[in-house]
Amino acid sequence: MNVMDGNMTDGRFALKLDTRRGAVDMSHGSGGRATAQLVAELFRRHLDNALLAQGNDQAAFQVPAGRMVMATDGHVVSPLFFPGGDIGSLAVHGSINDVAMSGARPLYLSAGFILEEGFPLGDLERIVVSMAEAARRAGVPVVAGDTKVVESGKGDGVFITTTGLGIVPEGVEISGGLARPGDAILVSGSIGDHGIAILSKRENLEFETEIRSDSAALHGLVEAMLETVSEIHCLRDPTRGGLGTTLNELAQQSGVGMRIMEEAIPIKPDVAAACELLGIDPLYVANEGKLVAICPAGVAQDLLAAMRRHPLGAEAAIIGEVVADEHGFVQMETGFGGQRMVDWPAGEQLPRIC
Numbered sequence: 348m349n350v351m352d353g354n355m356t357d358g359r360f361a362l363k364l365d366t367r368r369g370a371v372d373m374s375h376g377s378g379g380r381a382t383a384q385l386v387a388e389l390f391r392r393h394l395d396n397a398l399l400a401q402g403n404d405q406a407a408f409q410v411p412a413g414r415m416v417m418a419t420d421g422h423v424v425s426p427l428f429f430p431g432g433d434i435g436s437l438a439v440h441g442s443i444n445d446v447a448m449s450g451a452r453p454l455y456l457s458a459g460f461i462l463e464e465g466f467p468l469g470d471l472e473r474i475v476v477s478m479a480e481a482a483r484r485a486g487v488p489v490v491a492g493d494t495k496v497v498e499s500g501k502g503d504g505v506f507i508t509t510t511g512l513g514i515v516p517e518g519v520e521i522s523g524g525l526a527r528p529g530d531a532i533l534v535s536g537s538i539g540d541h542g543i544a545i546l547s548k549r550e551n552l553e554f555e556t557e558i559r560s561d562s563a564a565l566h567g568l569v570e571a572m573l574e575t576v577s578e579i580h581c582l583r584d585p586t587r588g589g590l591g592t593t594l595n596e597l598a599q600q601s602g603v604g605m606r607i608m609e610e611a612i613p614i615k616p617d618v619a620a621a622c623e624l625l626g627i628d629p630l631y632v633a634n635e636g637k638l639v640a641i642c643p644a645g646v647a648q649d650l651l652a653a654m655r656r657h658p659l660g661a662e663a664a665i666i667g668e669v670v671a672d673e674h675g676f677v678q679m680e681t682g683f684g685g686q687r688m689v690d691w692p693a694g695e696q697l698p699r700i701c
Contacts, residue, residue: 366389372465373464373498389471425549431540438508439509439564440635444635454512456510456512459495461502462496464496464499519573525601526581527669531669532668534663539633540636547621563635582641584638594689603675604677604678611665
């Protein structure tokens, strides 16, 4: 049953949903009155917009001219609430950013919820409110969705899947396969913030200052970049697997190598200290509000200036260059003047991170 669909046109029920003391039960996934009440009093109440209010099993809308882009993301982060965000805002930002990395303007989102029996309705409402606020700030509404409930012990509170839809403006051609030797590699800001914020809550770590997730919607930054430099070759948000994995993905996709400079990569002192303490390489720690950009070297300074003028790119830096390499190796010049391979990670350093 569609989470935002019919069977609730009057919105009135005998008893109000108790989001202070109540919990999800199996009846909320039955497709009957309890489901309709959950949809009406929680999801529709906070996510409401004109397309959602159509009350159908799908959202119907006009699409402007251009190439369409669609991306989908599953979110299983643990813990659900963390400094700088939660699974609700993260779900919105994740799909918006995947759409934006093509240079597209995100238009709409859909959301699917898998709820575990016994999950507190108050926590669910907190997640939905956060999701609604993130969507409103981004200007990208949630227009359709679905809810399912699984028995206690067969889930982990709540999982969210979001799908984003966008339109690429005419003349924009951005792809992971377009990096060319001589291109400059840029990153929009400090790396590792999200992953370490999550880990600090899991392990009850305390630092002098709170490390917060960088979770944010990046389409405004991308738009500002394209207004200044139209010939951006690649964009990618270095989420799960971090910067190191993302550079390897792009190198393989484009059939090139990459050389980066350790001292040029922005990283907050607290994040660097936490990584050293935990034995984690910050190059492989997840980010949720940063992007990697690859462009011709001749326009790199212009692109850097445009990024730094935007609040989400204030710490942007040029961190290296694309080189010819049939093996697709990513290499880093270390702070000591040596070189090391930045290889694909052998496993996942931080599971359940996004």
